[in-house]
Amino acid sequence: MKTILAIAAGGALGALGRHFLAYHVNALIGPGFPWGIFVCNVLGSFAMGVLVEASAMFWSPSAELRAFIAVGVLGAFTTFSTFSLDVVLLLERGDMVKAGLYVTASVLCGVIGLFAGLHLIRAVMA
Template identity: 50%
Template sequence: MNGFIWLAVAAGGAIGAMLRHGVSRLSLHYLGPNFPWGTLSVNVVGSFAMGMLIVWLSSREPQSAAMRAFLTVGLLGAFTTFSTFSLDVVSLYRDRTMMIAGAYLFASVILSIGGLLGGLALGRQLS
């Protein structure tokens, strides 16, 4: 059964990645390269879809673990990891405290940007 969940995530991920690429190409074509419209679009649409999906899945318990993984981790996770990040922040706020949610939000943004900058610096030194 566990192997089937991995396949469901992979299938959803393939579809989500293709959708993300399609949105990025369409945004670039119609809106131009001066702003990351594609990324913004998938982040907002993906976060909205994750919210609706979680409510829908929660109201239909129990449902297939493979279907849940296909839709949330695979499809929406590949379409935009921001939707998962958004769900994590809201879940932390709901289940714990604003302080923990805020720390996660701050750490995720700052450390991710720091990681990117560090990777750029190291990549430049190695090339």
């Protein structure tokens, strides 16, 4: 139960962080490209790398704290950080084909899924 509460609390913070950072970056740079979410994705991926390597090298956070940061905060701040970690783990294992397929399929299927959801609702509401 402590882990679930840690994830929920981290998720709330991560989602708010994504919202406010993306808003301010977009306000600063302007429209035309989703710079705010791009910055969140890159920053979240960087933070995930720091967390994973620090945990492997010199820091041993509790399971609840790891869940709070990785699943909660970073998972809500950007699911892209988790995706990036999966890709890097595949690459570090030497599984280039799986990594390439995972990247390609994730991006294509994610975009196709979004279009499918748009079209479903548009068809239902028409």
